[in-house]
Each structure stands twice: as C-alpha cells, then as structure tokens.
Amino acid sequence: MNTPNNSDSEGHFDFVSFSNAVQTQFEASPFPFEDEKVLSDQTWKIIPPNWFNAIGRPGKPFYDRGKFLVAGCGTGNEAFNIARAFPNLEVVAFDASKKAIEIAHKWQKASGINNIHFLQEDLLNPNLSQSVGYNFDWISCHEVLAYVYDPQAAIINLANCLSPEGCLYIGVKGTFHPTVRLTPAISLFSLKMDSPEQVKRTREVLCVCDNLMGIPIDKGIGAQPESYLKTHVFGVHHDSFPLHTWIEIIHNAGLQYINSLYTSMSFLQLQDNRFFDILTELDLPTLHSLIDHCNPSFFHMIIAAKPRVIPPFAPADKNELLRWRPLVDLWDRSKVPAVQPPYTQVLDVTFDIPGLYRQLPLKLSSYLIEFLRRSDGSRSVAQLVAEMGIEIKPEELFSALARFYFTSLLNFLPPL
Numbered sequence: 001m002n003t004p005n006n007s008d009s010e011g012h013f014d015f016v017s018f019s020n021a022v023q024t025q026f027e028a029s030p031f032p033f034e035d036e037k038v039l040s041d042q043t044w045k046i047i048p049p050n051w052f053n054a055i056g057r058p059g060k061p062f063y064d065r066g067k068f069l070v071a072g073c074g075t076g077n078e079a080f081n082i083a084r085a086f087p088n089l090e091v092v093a094f095d096a097s098k099k100a101i102e103i104a105h106k107w108q109k110a111s112g113i114n115n116i117h118f119l120q121e122d123l124l125n126p127n128l129s130q131s132v133g134y135n136f137d138w139i140s141c142h143e144v145l146a147y148v149y150d151p152q153a154a155i156i157n158l159a160n161c162l163s164p165e166g167c168l169y170i171g172v173k174g175t176f177h178p179t180v181r182l183t184p185a186i187s188l189f190s191l192k193m194d195s196p197e198q199v200k201r202t203r204e205v206l207c208v209c210d211n212l213m214g215i216p217i218d219k220g221i222g223a224q225p226e227s228y229l230k231t232h233v234f235g236v237h238h239d240s241f242p243l244h245t246w247i248e249i250i251h252n253a254g255l256q257y258i259n260s261l262y263t264s265m266s267f268l269q270l271q272d273n274r275f276f277d278i279l280t281e282l283d284l285p286t287l288h289s290l291i292d293h294c295n296p297s298f299f300h301m302i303i304a305a306k307p308r309v310i311p312p313f314a315p316a317d318k319n320e321l322l323r324w325r326p327l328v329d330l331w332d333r334s335k336v337p338a339v340q341p342p343y344t345q346v347l348d349v350t351f352d353i354p355g356l357y358r359q360l361p362l363k364l365s366s367y368l369i370e371f372l373r374r375s376d377g378s379r380s381v382a383q384l385v386a387e388m389g390i391e392i393k394p395e396e397l398f399s400a401l402a403r404f405y406f407t408s409l410l411n412f413l414p415p416l
C-alpha cells in the first residue's frame, strides 16, 4: 500500500483514515480538470459503449440508446465525452468528491448537455443501486479502484447496478505502469510538491526516471499536469494488482471475466503457435493471468459481465469448429486490405479498434488476413475456406483461429 499514515499503532490498516485521506486529496485536487478542459479535452479517450458491446456480446448490434453509468466520474470529462458522442444514451455519473461534482454541474450548465445526471455518491455505499439506479447497460469505472480501500465491495455494488445483459469496464493501472515502477525509484529522493521550486525539482527527477524507463520525456510522467502528480504519483492510493487479482475480484462479485485489452494485444503479438497445445490447457481467465504474470501490462482495460453463455471454442472437436461462423466485430475489418491468392506471404497488417483510437499491428500469413477480413458472421469456417480456395492443414487453421478467439479478435456464432 502506498499509504504511509493509514495504519494504527498495531499496524492494522485504518480504513477510515485511508478514505478520509482520499476524500481530502480529491477535494483539494479535483480530477482530471477544473477548467473548461473538462468539456473540451479529448486526449483522455472515452471507452465507447460500442466497444463494450462488441467484446461482451459478440454479434449484437450496438444501438445508441440505453443507460450508461460513470462510476467515480471526477469532474466529468469522460461523462461529457460519452454524452456528446451518444446523445441518446441516458448517462448517470457519480463521484465521492463534492467539489468534483460541483465543478461537473458548473460545466454541464455551460455546455447545454442535458443527458447526464451528476450526483455525489460513494462506490462503497451498499445501497448504491438504490441511489444511482440499476439495470445499466454499460458501467465504466476508470482509474478509481486504486483509491477505494475495498475494491471487492465496490465491484459487488457495481454488479448490482448492471442489467443482466450489461457490461462493466474496469480501467486500472497494471504493475508495469510507469507510476508504479517509479514509486520505489522516487523514494530515493526527498521530493515535495508544496512550492513552485519543489514542483520544478520533482519534475526534473521524474523526467530522469522517464528517460531511464525509455519513455519520451515530453510524454512521460514528468510532463503530466500537477493534479495527476498529486493524485497518481504522490497521492494516497493502493499499489496496483496483477490481472490475476482483478479476475478473482470479478469472479467473487458473481461476474464473468470477458477480456482485458492490453493482455489480449500482447498475446496476439507475442505468442508462437508451437506452444498452443500447452496454452489451451488453460481456460481464458487463467490464460490471461499467465500472460500478465509473464508480460505485465501497464494498464488493464477489463470487461466483465453477468455470467453468460459464450460460444465455446471446442479444441477437442475440430469438425464442429468448421461449422461455426467466425465474426470479427471488435476490430475494424473494413480497413484491412484485401489479399489476393496465392496466399503465400507473411504480411504486416494493422487492425483499428473503432472508437478506442488504438491500433494493433500484426505480422500474419496472408491467408489469415483475408480470412479475418471476410469473417463477418455470415459464413462458416468451412465455407470461407472453400470460398478462398485455400488448402490448409486443419491443425494449422485451428491453432491460428484459437489464438484469435482467446483474445476476442475473433468470435464465433453457432451454425445457422
């Protein structure tokens, strides 16, 4: 725990003083902005509901309506961006900081955006759903849980607000995040943030650390706004957890772990098909925990949902797989170039993630690029193979498709 003053004389964690310190921190430094940037800033990219929708409910079209909850909204930047992008959504946004909600109200008046209801509320209120509402189709909780002394209770409360078909997004720092790696490094210096001179010196030290971590200093931690440094670097918060811990928390709340963006991306970029048999001994949450243990993410963008039946990938029955209809709907297929036969080369291809402003560069056999481009859920694996006129060993196709399936790049719909 990054909480020097939150233990009593016998070393027990003191929940009340942790909560009070967090409260004081976000009353003094409302996050992310106090000024007009709350409305205008789009560098913090919103987590669009159509992304939640695709990853949590393959094949379901996204409709620009429904209920969206922003849990721990701060001064409202995410809520404003969501409400503007999807004017038919009903957005509820809450935060424990009174000052943050006052600022959000002020800018809401100035903006004329009226599909958001801001309120002051605590994630740890066991009656949260009575206060903020329930049956939300999407819930976003970005960079909040590190400041909550009991993340398990918080996720249980959010699960109670979710509709049976709904999806919960959790954004939390991973153990490879620069601020997490910095913590022991900056303790070697005596750094303060109380005067402009101290802030200047602190930034210099942070820039040195950014440089040692290989991060360009104009984009590094040393270049972040003062509110970020006061809360994310020097503020009161928990240490970050590995993905494995979040998966346990999600399961304990009665939810199902669906995916985590950066874990999937690193798996797709690193995994060698030769090891596939060993990897598929594991179920998806365990496989993702393994990936994060070996190759820790700097950030987790996790999707969880109420338990649901997800079309299975049936490693034991390769014939069955041939009948399922592959579907790529999380990534933008339309931007993938068409590849002509013979499909003999290995090519570079970049998938766009719609709305998330992220890209996934991959090196793939050209037949796979074309296969993914055509995977729109309308035809079976066998039909696509026949249509493309490819001769491919089933084991090779099987392991390539499984690799995409386990990262949500490719989903399967049952046979027609």
Ligand SMILES: C[S@@+](CC[C@H](N)C(=O)[O-])C[C@H]1O[C@@H](n2cnc3c(N)ncnc32)[C@H](O)[C@@H]1O
Pocket: 022, 026, 031, 032, 071, 072, 073, 074, 075, 077, 078, 094, 095, 096, 097, 100, 121, 122, 123, 124, 141, 142, 143, 144, 147, 148, 231
């Ligand atoms: C780092 S800010 C993130 C704000 C916003 N989600 C964003 O990404 O811009 C963390 C926010 O969590 C809020 N918070 C911390 N503990 C909370 C709790 N128990 N209930 C509700 N909000 C809480 C803080 O007041 C603060 O506004």
